[in-house]
Structures are given as structure tokens and as C-alpha cells.
Amino acid sequence: MAETALIVIDVQNDFCPGGRLAVAEGDAILPAVNALIAAHEHVILTQDWHPKRHSSFASSHSGRAPFETVDAAYGAQTLWPDHCVQGTRGAAFKAGLDWTKAELVIRKGFRPAIGITHVTLCGLATDYCVAYSALDAVTLGLAVRVEMDACRAIDLGGSLAAMTVKMRDAGVTLA
Numbered sequence: 296m297a298e299t300a301l302i303v304i305d306v307q308n309d310f311c312p313g314g315r316l317a318v319a320e321g322d323a324i325l326p327a328v329n330a331l332i333a334a335h336e337h338v339i340l341t342q343d344w345h346p347k348r349h350s351s352f353a354s355s356h357s358g359r360a361p362f363e364t365v366d367a368a369y370g371a372q373t374l375w376p377d378h379c380v381q382g383t384r385g386a387a388f389k390a391g392l393d394w395t396k397a398e399l400v401i402r403k404g405f406r407p408a409i410g411i412t413h414v415t416l417c418g419l420a421t422d423y424c425v426a427y428s429a430l431d432a433v434t435l436g437l438a439v440r441v442e443m444d445a446c447r448a449i450d451l452g453g454s455l456a457a458m459t460v461k462m463r464d465a466g467v468t469l470a
């Protein structure tokens with residue numbers, strides 16, 4: 296296990312029921328996530344951490360509503376409700392997440408820790424941040440496993456099925 300890092304993705308108030316971009320049953324993963332944290336020596340957390348008026352927010356695009364898509368320089372961008380704004384309660388980790396042993400908290404983006412060859416991913420949401428992190432990790436040459444029981448999806452327009460296929464095709468182990 297020593298060369299494996301557990302990466303807990305965005306288990307934050309805004310992605311849980313009652314939050315600004317709530318994932319259905321987002322808080323239901325806590326027991327499974329905490330069990331994974333207890334079972335891993337190396338634990339990394341990610342925290343979605345947006346400035347106000349971030350370009351992914353629908354409120355930053357006049358006449359646009361959340362969950363519409365706009366064209367960005369890097370491809371299609373889904374527009375979201377304002378969420379996980381830096382320093383707000385919504386951006387805080389969900390109460391009950393047992394994260395004190397985390398060695399590293401990454402705010403946005405993804406970087407593998409030195410010496411790590413395997414990563415296990417869990418968190419929110421399966422079909423967006425978890426899936427993109429998994430695909431990035433594969434690109435970086437890591438062996439990647441996603442604990443599906445410890446994830447929940449937004450599932451927008453079939454996004455869960457589409458990203459599940461993409462992850463599987465990329466060689467991600469879906470546990």
C-alpha cells in the first residue's frame with residue numbers, strides 16, 4: 296500500500312445535499328470515504344476553490360443559465376451555479392469527513408506526489424472531477440482505481456455513462 300495514494304475529490308458542503316451544486320446523496324459516501332482514508336497510508340484531498348465570478352459560473356455569462364454549455368478555448372464548458380467560492384462555508388470540507396491525516400490538500404488541479412505509482416480516487420462527482428482526475432492520472436502514467444461506492448454522480452445528459460466508458464477505455468479500474 297505504501298506506494299498508493301488515496302485521493303479524495305471535493306467532498307465539500309456545496310456538493311452535498313443543501314449545497315449550491317448538490318450531488319444527489321453526496322453525503323452518503325462519507326462512511327465509505329472514511330473507511331478508505333483509514334485504510335490508506337497516504338491521503339490527499341482536493342478542494343474545489345473558485346474565485347468569485349469564475350468563468351465556469353453561469354452568473355458570469357449574461358443570459359446563460361446553470362447547466363447550459365458554452366464554447367471555451369479549451370472546448371465545451373458546462374456552466375454551473377456559483378459554488379465552492381474561496382473562503383465560503385460551501386467551499387469547506389463536509390462535516391464528518393475524517394481528513395485530519397491528509398498529507399496534502401490540493402486546491403484545484405491535480406499533481407501526483409513524488410514516488411506514488413498508484414492512486415485510488417473517491418469523492419464528488421463521479422462524472423466530472425473524479426473522472427477528469429482519473430483520466431489525468433492515467434495520462435501521468437499512474438495506475439488508477441476509482442472506488443465507485445465512495446463516489447456519487449451529477450449525471451447531466453448521460454454524463455455518468457459517457458465518463459464511465461471513457462475511464463474504462465483509458466484503463467481505469469472501476470471498483
Ligand SMILES: [Zn+2]
Nearest residue numbers: 343345378379
Ligand atoms: Zn467547481
